[in-house]
Amino acid sequence: MTLxxxxxxxxxxYGLGMWLLLPRRIAAGRAAGAVLMTAAVAILGTRLVPPGALTTNILFYALAAVTVVxxxxxxxxxxxxxxxxxxxxSVLATAGLFLVNGAQFLGVAMVVVYAGAIVVMFLFVLMLAQPEGLAFYDRLAFEPLLCSxxxxxxxxxxxxxxxxxxxxxxxxPLAEAGADGRAADGLPGVEAEAHVAAIGARLFSEHLISVQVVGVLLFVALVAAAAIASQSRRSPPPRTAEGGTA
Amino acid sequence: MNEVALLQNYLVVGGLLFAIGLVGFMTRRNTIVMFIALEMMMQGVAVSLVAWSRFHNDFSGQMLVIMIIAVAACEAAIALSLILMLARRSSNLDIAFWQLLREEGQEPTLDEEVPAAEIEHEPWPELTPAGVEPELDPEKVRYRSHV
Known part of the structure; x- marks a missing residue:
């Protein structure tokens, strides 16, 4: 068979499995959807070319499967x-993929920022806002067939x-870079021994202005989040969907 | 190491993450799950950027991912405070509650048939009432929040 x-x-x-797995009016077929989705991921795995040595291959396939599933x-x-x-x-497995691909600093940053901070914030908001039990809007989806x-x-x-x-x-170009793995401009390359030092040298020389812009952005976001959160305290009484006051 | 195969595989994983996040964003109605889907799409982009960064032996891709992580943190803070505010006003997390904001002429989304809840109630043992009902302090009964 061809590719x-x-x-x-x-x-x-993949499409069938996604359709069966998404929340629909009829809850039946989710086990079949899981089987189809696993089969789809396995078929795609057999079509990929193994990238390197045995350890790298095992790590890559395991982490990629965990990420996607x-x-x-x-x-x-x-x-x-x-x-x-x-x-x-999924974020933790992606961090592993980053480590395999020579981005140690980003792997650690993903774990700290995403898995450590953002997911915890999601869970906080869920605890604050989620009504008890499974809400009806979690058991329905918009147009699952079309989307799948x-x-x-x-x-x-x-x-x-x-x-x-x-x-x-x-x-x-990495394969042509020579024994010391230097980048085109002579600075240490991605596979350099002192990875974080190399990334810092780049970050605070070439990308200094971006760093400052991102700092300003973080500060503005902090102010905006505080303003939005405090605004809701003196909000008018909640209105129902029909337009009357609850 | 086969660099081209590595790049190919990482791009496939990144594309899959993006496609899965797209499906989640289009179909799910819970605002928080929609936001998780958005983060997942950004994660797919980050995987692709890291793969290209290694392929070209150039740190620019990784720099972009650092910026993406910072922007994602800002976005999470603002979006979650917005979601919290919306949830306080509507007392749920349903995005379809806010469909009054839709464009003029758009058909409203109606959901008449809500599927039954799948939660099974645990069978608690029932105790036969016995003894005398205790005297309760009326002051305490009045100010107790719930029994």
Missing amino acids: AMWLAIFATL SAVCAMTFRSPVYSAIFFAV VSSGVLVFLLTITLLTPGTLPSVA
Whole structure:
């Protein structure tokens, strides 16, 4: 079978599985959806080229599978608490993928900022705002069939574009960089021994203005969040969907 | 190491994360789950940027990911305070509650058939009432929040 046929099978299984897994009026078929989705991920895994030595391959395949499967779980579980926890698992696996790909600093930053801060904030808001039990809007979804079909088409086009030989450049500049792995301008490259020192040298020389802009942005966001949160305290009485006061 | 295969595989993973997050954003109605889907799409972009960064032996991709993480933190703070404010006004997290804000001429989203809850009630043991009902202090009964 050709690559296109395999990928078409993958995209079909993915779309079907996504449709079965998403919240719908009829709750039946979720186990079948899980089986189809697992099969789809496995088929895609067999189409990927193993990137390197045995350890790297095992690490990559395991982490990629955990990332994708927990992402699907985060989007399809009814309870938003489970969604937040599966999102944290997906972020942790992504941090592992970053470590495999020579981005140690970013791996650690993902764990600290995403899994450590943002997910905890999600859970706080959930505890504050979520009514008890599963709400009806968690058991319904907007247009699950249309979205699954279009997502299946999207992943088919993406994977066939990326996996067809010849689309991507065939020689990596990293492979030509020489023994010391220096970048084109002489500064240490991505695979340098002192990774954080190299990243800091770049960050505070070439990208200094971006760092300052991001600092201002963080400060503005802090002020905005405080302003929005304090505004709601003196809000008018809540209104129902029909327009009357509750 | 086969650098091209590595780049290909990482781009596939990033694209899948983006597609899955897109489905979640379009279909789910809980505002917090929608926001998680948004973060997942950004994560897919970050995976792709890191892969290109290694392929080109250039730190610019990783710098962009650092900026993405900072912007995501800002966005989380603002979005969650907005969600909290909306939740206080509507007392739920349903995005369809705010469909009065839709454009003129748009059909409203109606949901008549809500599926039954899937929560099974745990069978608690029932005790037969016995003994004399205790005397309660009327002052305490009045100010007790719940029994």
